[in-house]
Structure formats: C-alpha cells, structure tokens
Amino acid sequence: MPDQSPLLSLSKLSLRFKGQPVCAVEDVSLSVAAGEILCVVGESGCGKSVTAMALMGLLPPGAAEIHGGVMTFDGQAFDLTKDRVPSDLRGGRIAMIFQEPMTSLNPVFRVGEQIAESVQRHSGCSRGDARLRSLEMLRCVGLPSPERLLDQYPHQFSGGQRQRVMIAMALANDPRLLIADEPTTALDVTIQAQILNLIRDLQRDTGMGTIMITHDLGVVADVADTVAVMYGGHIVESGPMTEIFENPQHPYTIGLMASVPRLSGPRQRLTTINGTVPSIRQMPSGCRFRTRCAFAAETCSTRPAQAEVGPDHSVACHFAPLEQMLKVAG
C-alpha cells in the first residue's frame, strides 16, 4: 500500500513559451507518494511532457517563462520560477525514461560504460563497482547474457531491449521517483506489456514513486494507482484510478472513456470527442474544453475551480458533479 504523504508535490505550475499568447501549462498541481504510480493522461499537446520537463529542469533554456510553481521533493521545496532543480537530483534521486531510448543512450559508447558512468557520477564509487552495478542492473531488467551485453553498443539491441537498457540506467542509482514519458508508445503490444510489467515490478520492489505520462487509457488501467487527466494545459480531473474509470465526472474524461473499445458488456457504437484540441493560439478563455463540450454554457467562459466530488477526487467543471451536468442538459 503506498505511503500517503507525498514524495513529490507540484503546486500551481504555470509556464508560457516565448511568443505564445497563453500559458501552455497553467496552474498544474499534482502529487505522488512513495510506492504510488500516478498516470498523467490526455491527448497529444495537452502539456504532459512539458510538465515533466519543468519538474526535471529540462525545458530548453530561454524557451519558456515559468510564471509560477513550487515543487517539493522529499521535503525540499524549489520555487521553479527562480530555483534550478539541482542537477544531482536528475538521474540520481529522480530518474526519467523517455519514449525513445536513444534520447538517453549515446550511440558511440558501450551500454555498460554508459550505465557505469551514471553510477559513478552519482555515487562516486570505483569503476569496478560501477561495472558490477551495471551488470546487476542489466540482469535485473531481464536481459539475457548481461556479461556479453555490457560491451555492446545501443544499435546492437532491439527496440524493446534498448528500452530495458534505459530502465536499467534510470534505476541504477536507486531513484526515489521515476518519471516515465510514454515509455512504451514506440513498442509493439507484446513488448509494451513486458516493459510495463517490468516497470511495475521494479516499482513495487523498490517502493519508488512513479509519474507515468501516457495518452493510452489501457496503460492507465494496467498500472495506475491515481490519475491526473490533462486538457489544454490544465488538469481537469484527478483521483484514484478506479474512481476515474468507474465514476468520471468531467465531460472530457467521460469522452475519453467512451472512446475506448470494450470487449465485455453490450455492443455499443464507439464515440469520439467532437472536434480537435485547439492550437495554443486559438485556446478559448475560461474552460479550455468548452469549444468541444456538449454541456458548455455562458458560465464556462470563466475558468472553473477544482471542486472535490469524492475522496481525493477533484474536477474542474462548473457543472460537476455529473448529476448537475445532466440536469443542465435536461
């Protein structure tokens, strides 16, 4: 059972890219406890990766202005508008894995050297110990003949194997928090399931907190303890995974859920959410979902506050909870 006090909490992150009229991410708050997997879910462009990059201090320098945001990690608070997230946290106590392993792996170095280099940088141990740790990690992520693989180059691995190497490298320094940005999107479904199982098993063994970014509700259903649903740079709904799936309260979450095919229950026509996500230049004021929402009304031109609709379950919609929305719809 996850520890309930947050390992990481982010409060009111707002940032705007240079030259853009509105914030790409606005007032985003989330938290994750040790031993918990939080899935951040939403369509492409809703601000999932940018939020993760801001947490890791990895936004391209000069590209964005951070207007607000306090990150508290392991009891230490950072004002993201002025403090740089210390580089020793990155790759050490906070690790990140990406959709494309070659983002983290250098093609010209053997994988054993790359894992060992990261271990030495963070722990200061000897080269021999770092190599032993690399071997242990390749074994731990289920790669066959790890002694041989230590001396191979990234291009000699398949896509799934490279993803395992990246996980080995990310976890080699015993991080307290793992941020995984679409770690299985580029893989075929069988390998996807293996990698998700691996992350979940390692997460349970180590008790680390995990933020998993995905647009895939299947992944969310498989791994999440808690879910934050993003739309247009806002968190529109968050809560325990079962609650979000069984009792979604925001029209966007309801639309996302309705667009997932189901094998059980009566056959139903698949629905999709009307329209597409507006570009940042056409983002409406107030509720950013209102141009696609069946319940939209005049009041939606002001931004809805987060309202508690159940234990740890909050929704940013003027008409939440659902009964109220249905009343409005007649």
Ligand SMILES: Nc1ncnc2c1ncn2[C@@H]1O[C@H](COP(=O)(O)OP(=O)(O)OP(=O)(O)O)[C@@H](O)[C@H]1O
């Ligand atoms: N370097 C940048 N300069 C300007 N705008 C950017 C930059 N990086 C991201 N954005 C904008 O920020 C918004 C959020 O992008 P982000 O990559 O976080 O979305 P996402 O939800 O992770 O999407 P995906 O699932 O496609 O990765 C988008 O409007 C995107 O165009």
